[in-house]
Structures are given as structure tokens and as C-alpha cells.
Amino acid sequence: MSRAIRFAPLALLVLILAVLVWRLATPADTNVHSALEGKPLPAFNLPAIIPGKPALSSAELATGQPHLVNVFASWCVPCVTEVKVLQTLKDRGVHIEGIAVRDRPDDLADFLARNGDPYERIGSDPQSDVQISLGSSGVPESFVVDGKGVIRYQQIGPIDASDVPMILSKLEQAR
């Protein structure tokens, strides 16, 4: 039996072990990232959800200013604390738009009254249509969109106070 055949199983084993060790050392990221980072925002047109708050469409996100699009919901538990952090961002001059996923007007109005309202506009996405078209797979998530309507960064999970400097710098880069 040739050397190649005799040692092939061992060589194969080493390769497989290397891959398995790598995976144990660097655990998988279970978050699914949007593949649209660096790509233009898909066109959408969402209706308003509460009276007094304008609706949201993609056209309004390509007006020369960077925007932070926050995909959230009143039933989303981490959104409660995130809203406060968004408020501090708004105080720093960030334009924040919201997409309310699978939400009811009453529940949303209640949520904003209790926790604060940093949103300039909120669009209603009752069937996750726009959420899916953005490549978002959960709430809360946020997208930094530049002045030309290109998605520059996706934050999966709530924005903490400690993330604020990073978000601000992403918004700066998106000018």
C-alpha cells in the first residue's frame, strides 16, 4: 500500500481537527447580519402608525443627512432602555427614524408616553415586510444610513450607553 494511501487518513484527520478546534475557539456568531451593508436602502413606503407622527418612506432617508433607522416595537423588552439612549443621541443632533414592527397604535403610543420619544418619524410595519427587506431579523436593530440612502452600518441588539461614541462616529463617517 502506497505511503500516500496509508497516511491520507491521518492527514485528513488533522485537517478536520483543525477546523473543529477553530470553531471551538471562535464560537459562531448566532446573529444574522444584513447583507445590505454598503448597499442602497431598498425602496419602501410605510404608513404612519400614531396620529401626529409622520410616516416613513425611503425617499426621506436620502436627503443629504445621515439618519439612524431604529427597528423596534412596543413589545420588545430591551427597547425600553434603548429608547433612553436614543434620546441622548437625539440630543446630540442625530436624526432618528423608527420602524415599528408588528405593533398596535395604542400600544405604541403608550410605549412612547412611558419611555420617551426620540423619533422624528415612525413607519408601521405590521407584517415585518420592510424589516425583511432590510435584512433585519429581530428587534431592536438599528441602521446608519448616509445622505445618499446607502446603509453604512447595522447594529444588532439594543444600543447601549457605551455604544454611543461608536454610533456617533459611524454617523460622522456617513456624512
Add this chain to the structure above:
Amino acid sequence: MIAEAGLSALWLAAGLALLQLVLMVVALRSGADVRRAMRSIAVVQGVLTLIAFAMLLIVFARSDMSVALVFENSASNKPFIYKVAGAWGNHEGSMLMWVTILAVAGAFVAMLAHRTSERTLVAALGAQAVLALGFYAFLLIASNPFARLWPAPPDGQGLNPLLQDPGLAFHPPTLYLGYVGLSVAFSFAVGALLTGEVDSRLARAMRPWVLGAWILLTLGITAGSYWAYYELGWGGYWFWDPVENASLMPWLAATALLHSTNVLAARGALKAWTMMLAVIAFSMSMVGTFLVRSGILTSVHAFAIDPQRGTFLLALLAIYVGAAFALFAWRGSSLKEGAPFELVSRESGLVVNNLILTVILGVVFVGTLYPLFVEAVSGEKLSVGAPYFNAVAGPLALLLAVLVGVGPLLAWRRQRRPVLHRLQVPALLGATALAITFILWRDMHILPRLGFTVGAYLAAASILPLVGRNPLRAPVATWGMVVAHFGISVALVGMAANAAFSSERLAIAKPGDVLSVGPWLVQLTDVVPTAGKNWTAVEAELRAAKGAQLVTLTPQSRYYPDPPTQTNESSIRTFWNGQLYTVIGNQDASGAWQLRLWWKPFVTLIWAGGALIAIGGALALIGRLWRLAWRRRPSGDAEWRKERYA
């Protein structure tokens, strides 16, 4: 006390395993005669692990909450059978079961194996002890099943409701017996490579163990598939999920090993291939255990995930499999093969059989691990699922099934007379089935269509070895082969029928609504609350009618508080020609209920086929063991060691 007794037994057993290793090394180097000592130690080790496992079962049966494992996996309100089954429904308990089976298998080999040379037997027992040692270390250092909790809590956290099911009580022990049974083949291979005695004697000694493990794996996989089918509520029986693949790979290797061992036993040939398959089969068992417990692959079946324990298992895997492959690389050149086989002969047929089985195994292995490899190299996350496996393994399996009809008709050494004419009737049946599918169901997909064709052909072809002779005088082992191969055709037809003819009906229904699924009319008559020992549920009453037949089904949506989980209990009615499968979902705002109904013609053939395959294996095992006992009867027959082939 009982827990401590179990732990002490485990330590003693570990010590004995170490002693066995030492004895083996001494015997191989100095040629000392350690046979009797080795055998006795192996038996005592087996007894000690059995004691340890029994102690674990006792503390679970008594719901002794001072043992941490019982607290974490049981509760006093559970039905008794699930209290006991909870012993192995967790990581530590299942590892203890694993090592118990390893040690007990070693004990039985020590007591029963007599056809190998004593040197090889000693080496094999030593190898088995080394395997056990790693797991003893794992248990005693990192996964102590007998750890105590102080103070003892009043009651436990409960057992996952999905595990409170007879199917799932039965599934792990059967699979483990199979996986660990393959360790015997591994140890024999390692032992024989060490002593250099790879020959037909070894094959004959190994074969019953391979057969036994293979039968249990077949049963375990079939049972697991049926359990997933009725418990998980989506009417599927195989998802090519990584954990399912982890159980299929050892089975594929064991099937190839089984057939290869036959060639080694009959002709003393295929030495290298048989030894390599024996190593690979148990390696696949270990890879499977690692994949399931480490959590590195995304799976719906993931069990006892803990990356730390995964690392330990990976280390064991690396050591055992690496050592075995290194041994093969070192000793492989001493395995001398004889003359090549004639093209048309049983041996060649088995070589092709092995080749295809190994390719299927390779494809499943690649498909399962490829996403990891790609992510490691390029960072891209891609998925490999059912569409890939069906497209690749399906045709290979069909090709194999065609050859399965031919192989048993070939004679050993050289098939002189033409055999293809014997296959005329099966071929005709296959062609007829194919024609019927074209006439009646033009839109059928190609795979089910071929499944029907090959299934019909193989059903007839598999019986041919018994035709033209007195079936009652055929050896039981031949009956076994026929039944197992026939079982393949039954399973094929079942899979094809499920793929081609299943009808599904999803609807939102209020009581009084009537829905149709297949030839059945199903009416939702009522939805009522109900409760069991440790759960509450809503139960739908469905009346199904087809012609004059009227049946009632009661699917439930259950809620277990402890731990909080909601499950679907499907309601299934089985008829001679299929199953009516019903599931109730959630209620919507208007008070209507989500219903899922399936009519699955001939789906039970899938598991009936699996059972037949296992029965065939059992017949083959009984046949061989009986013949062995018969030949060993005290008749003064000096030829009793020789074996002839049917």
C-alpha cells in the same frame, strides 16, 4: 450512600482499566501469558460500571434531590418511567451509560471471544480499556454524575417535556448500544494491527459484534425518525439535520464494515479496507457524540450543549482516532492482499457495495462539515441542507439499491453462469412500476419516481436467493440477508410514497368547519381544555370521514409549567394505506384555531422497512451464532473450526 457507592465503583473500574492497559503493554512486549488475568479484570470492570450505573438509576428512581444531577433533571411529580429515563436524559448520565456499555462490551468480549488468537484478544481488550480510560477520566474529572448538593433542595427542576415520551426514553440507550458496540470492532482492529494478525479468524470473531451494533443502530435511527415524526408536529421524518447525520454516518460505516467483514472472513481479503472501516465506524460514533454535545453546529436536536465538554471530547477523539490512524499508517504496509477478484464475483460486488456506501458516507460528512470549513477559511456563512443531501445521496442510494439486487446472486470467487436472466422478473416489475407512475402521475418528481421503480425491482430481486431451492433448508443467515434487503425496498417505497402523495391542509377553522385533506373530510367539532399529571392543554376533537369510515382524532397543544414549554401532541390514525396526521396550533383573535392536517399514504412503510432491515440483521446474527454453537457440539468433529459459505 448510594451515590458514593456508585462513584467508588466508577473509580475502581477506572483503576482496572488502567491495569488492563499495563497488562497489554507487558504482554505485547514480553510475550507473557496474561490471558486469564486480562479476562478476569475485564469482567470485573464491566460489573463495576454496571453497579455505578445501577446506583445512578436508583437515585433517580427515588428522586434523591441531594444528588445535583437528579435536581437538575427530575421532579417528584414525574411519572416513574421518566424518572428513571431521566438518568440518561442529560450529559453526565448519558456519558456514564456510554462508559458502562464500553466496559460491559469489553467484559463480554473477554468471556465469549475465542476465535481470535490470544495475543490479539489481549491487545483488543487492552484497546477497549484505553477507550474506557478516556471516558472515565472525563466523567471523574469533568462530569461527575454523583456530585452532591448541600443543602438538598425540596424538589427538582423537572425533565424537559419533549423527553417525557416513551420513544425518547428508548432512543438514546439503543443508539448508544450501537455506537459503543462499534467500539468492539475498533478495538479488534487496533489489536489486530498491533499483533499483525489481520485474517479471516479476526473477521469471524468481529462479525457478531459488528452485526449486533449495526442492528441496534438501525433500530435506534428508525425509532428516532419515527419519534421526530410524531412528536415534532411537522410531519417530516428526516431533515438532514447535523445531529441526524451524526447518527447516520456511523450506520453507513457499519453497513460497509459488515459487508467487508464478510469478505475478510470468506476470502481473507480486503484486509486494509476492513480495518480502516472498523476504525472509521467508531470514529464516526465519536464525531457524532462530539457534534451533538459541543454545539458547534446549528441543530434542532442539540442536546446537552457545553463547549467546554466539547473540547474534552474533541481531545479524546483526536487521541483515539489519531492513534488508530497512525497505527494504520505504520502497519498498513504489512497487510498483504492476495490476488485480485474476478470481475463477476461476490467479492467484487461487495467491493462496489463498499465503495458506494463509503461515497455516501463521505458526501454526508462533507455536507455536514463544509459550512464550518468555508466559514473558517473565508468567513462566509453558507448552509447545506436537505436539497443538497437529497440531490446527492438520493441517486447514489438508488444506484446501490439496484446493485443490492444483483450482488447476492453472485457466487464467491467466480460467477460462471450468467445471472442477469434471473433478474428478468424484477426488472419487469420495476419497469411496470415506472410506466404506471408515468401514466397516472405525470408530474411526479424524478426521485420518488425512481424510488418506486427501484423499490419494486428490489422487492422481487431480494427474494431471489431463496427461489429455486427449498427455502426451509436455506441457512437462517441467508434468510436474514433476504429480509434485510427486502426491508430496503419497503423503506424506499415508503419514502417515495411520502414524497409523491402526501397532502397537507393548513387552515384556520372554527368548530363546525369541515376541511378536506386527500380523500378525507375532517370536521373540527370542538376544542376543550384538558390536563395531565404535569401539564395542561387544549384538545381539539376532529371527526374524519372517508366513505363509510369514521374516525376521531384529538390533537393537543400542551403547556408544561416546569420548565415552561409548549408542545404539540399530534393525533395520528394509522390505516393499511396511510396515516391521517393532525396538529392543532394557536387560537387567533376571532376564536378560530390553526389546524394542520396531513394524509400520508403508505408512510409507515418507511419505518416498517427499517424494522425489517433490523430483523434481517437479527436473523443473520442468530443464524451465525446457532451454526457456531451447532458446530461446537461435543461430537468429536475435528473440522468444527472450519466454516463454509452458503
Add this chain to the structure above:
Amino acid sequence: MRRLLLLVALIAAQPLFADSNLPPAYWANRQLPDPREEAQAQALMEQLRCLVCQGQSIADSDAELAGDMRDLVRRRIAAGDKPAAIRAWLIQRYGTWISYKPTAEPAAWPLWLAPLALLLVGAWMARRRIRVGRS
């Protein structure tokens, strides 16, 4: 242990994390009236990974997002879109992870070549075991 239980609870059983207050989308749990279209939709749904319960397809998953995706697939198929186009659209958004069927991209070629390669390697290794030709 809690992690294990939570994990197992998240799969075949209903997810018990926060759920929205709205009912499932219309086509999430209803079949299209045209059986051909429904069969196409069902076949596609079985090939798309649920992004919440990532061990299941969206056809089998109870997660809300899976329901919304099923609704999206059915609406699009009813509107005349081809399954391959819908799949490509979703891959554009979520990457190849969402498709259980490997795509035709170069990264997936080894997968499709593997069976052939294995057959050839195996046949080459077995070549000396079988004598082809007259005795």
C-alpha cells in the same frame, strides 16, 4: 442546565420569549388556493432557514418572523414571482445562510464536485482489487 432547557424550549416547542401583539400574517398559516402555486411555495419554504429558530426551515418554525416570511413567499408566488427569484432576493438581504440549498457560487463548487471526486478516488483505490479482463 438552564441554558440547555431554554435552548430546547426554543425549538420544537413554541418560543416563549416576547411575542408581538398582532396575529400572524394572513398567509402565514393558510394555503394558497391554487395547489400548484401552494406546492411551489411549500417547496421553497422548506428550503429557507428560519432566522430565529435557526435549526428549522420557515415551513416548520413557529417563530413570528418565520410566519411573516411564509406570508411573503406565498404572496409573491401568487403574484407570479419564480421561487428562484424570491430565494435570490432573500439571499441578497440575509446572505447564503438563509438558503438550505447551496447556491451556484464558487464557494459551493466543492460540495457539488465532492461525490464525483469521492467516486473517482474510491474507484482508483479499488482498481487493483478487481481484475478486469479475461482470466
